[in-house]
Amino acid sequence: MGRQLYHQRILAGLxxxxxxxxxxxxxxxxxxxxxxxxxxxxxxxxxxxxxIDDPIGAVPVHGICVFGNALAWPVCLWPVxxxxxxxx
Numbered sequence: 001m002g003r004q005l006y007h008q009r010i011l012a013g014l015x016x017x018x019x020x021x022x023x024x025x026x027x028x029x030x031x032x033x034x035x036x037x038x039x040x041x042x043x044x045x046x047x048x049x050x051x052i053d054d055p056i057g058a059v060p061v062h063g064i065c066v067f068g069n070a071l072a073w074p075v076c077l078w079p080v081x082x083x084x085x086x087x088x
Contacts, residue, residue, distance in 0.1 A: 005044065008057045012036035015061055016069040020077070028076030032069055039068040 013033030017024065024032065043060030054060070 004057065005041065008040050008044070008061055009037040012040035012061045012065040016065055016073075019066075020073045024073065024076050028073075031076055032073055035072050036065045036069055039065045 013036045016032045016036035017029045020032070021029065040057075040060045043064035044057065046064075047054050047059060052059075
C-alpha cells in the first residue's frame with residue numbers, strides 16, 4: 001500500500017465521522033473510520049477500473065466514502081435510539 005493510499009484512508013475516516021460525531025460513541029467512531037478505510041480502497045480501485053483520472057484522490061475520500069458511511073452510521077446509532085425509546 002502506497003503512502004498516498006495510507007493518507008487517503010486516514011482522511012476518509014475523519015471525513016466519515018465528521019457529520020455524526022455528536023451522536024456516535026467512540027466505538028462507533030472507530031467502526032465508521034474502519035469502514036471508510038475499506039470503502040476508500042474500493043473507490044480508488046473502481047476509479048482506476050473505469051479509467052477516471054483523479055490525481056489527488058478527492059472523489060473516493062469525499063464522495064464515495066461519505067455515501068457509504070451515510071448508509072452505515074445509522075447502525076452505529078442503534079444503541080442511542082434504543083435507549084431513547086426506553087426512556088419514553
